[in-house]
Amino acid sequence: MTETVNNQALFRYVLALGDDALILGQRLSEWCSAGPFLEEDLALANVALDYLGRARMFFEYAARVEGGGRTEDDLAFGRTVREYHNHLLYELPRGDFAFTMARQLVVDLYNVEYLSALSNSRDETLAAIAARCLKESQYHLRRSREWVVRLGDGTDESHSRVQKAFDELWGYTHELFKPDKNEQALTEIGVAVDCCEIREKWNRQFDAILAEATLERPDDGWAIDGGRKGIHTEAFCSLLAELQYMQRAYPGLEW
């Protein structure tokens, strides 16, 4: 990593990546003890655990970059609403199983491309984290692809539920491919990933899976963003309350 990288900019970027992982991990963990059957309950909890591990690595690095004495826990549990910069797609409520797997397909396809690109980052730590996480995302993608195809090319009910899921979350997917100014600056110096570049490949793969699942690609008519600016959906507040409750009630709590 060169000294010309602005610390603030890098901190912001790494923190956002940590937030993406933390918030999705938190949503997935809501399936624990609520899964449709035992194996899926375990599977979803394990995938959630992978995301929480990812969040830890990013937050730990962000804390080091900031160099202000905050720890990974302070970053995870101690910020206010507007300071979380995750993409909004991750904070949407888990919905039914079809919704969760639909969202997961979008995310896993994205992460496999994103992490492959990030493992070439000029920042060694980011590259190492990406290389570590890429293997897990490839595993996740196998699962979500299989489920979407099974649900789509399944019964009438499963087909309509997963189609509805994609229709409902579609407007939130565009944000994943829109970098903010901070990301763009870091992309130019080879640290961050150019998420616009991923879009084409993502589209092709996604369309292929949809076709196999006999589903239709939703219309592009609407788009919602704001995540990277800290402007969240209503669902975020209850997620945050649950996430932060213990640390807020018993500050400095340790197991």
Add this chain to the structure above:
Amino acid sequence: MADIMLVPELLASRQVRRNNSDCVEVWKALDSIADPEIPVLSIWDLGILHDVQRQSDTVVVTITPTYSGCPAMDEIARNIRELVVEQCGLEAIVNISLTPAWTTDLISPQGKARLREYGIAPPRERGAASQPVACPQCGSADTECVSEFASTACKALYKCRSCEEPFDYFKCI
């Protein structure tokens, strides 16, 4: 004629580091630290013990995590610190390093054998994904995958159609 056993480069270079180390006794002491979930596997066998360096009265132990969310790493780090103090009388600093990225290739051949004896099917060789997983109980290749995730994130749940016993399979990653 016996096959020459090939070892991944990372394991070979690690063995060289151990052989040439000025604190061989610390490496040896760490052989007794096992994975909390799989007590027959030491951190050496598992391939997560990467390096041991001596710096006057301190020992710096570098370990590489398996899965991102693996909760055992903190416990292993704690066990390492306690053991080094107790058995070698030295302070230990444990570095959890993300490079080199751990893969199942780094499980030593003895490690894989111990897994099988313990009842966990060891990970397949990379590129052998089409090969069936053999039942560690009866050896039959007539097995099926029940679930991609089992008792821990690193294992999948299989069932043997011959002896009808379930078993864990250590996933190849």
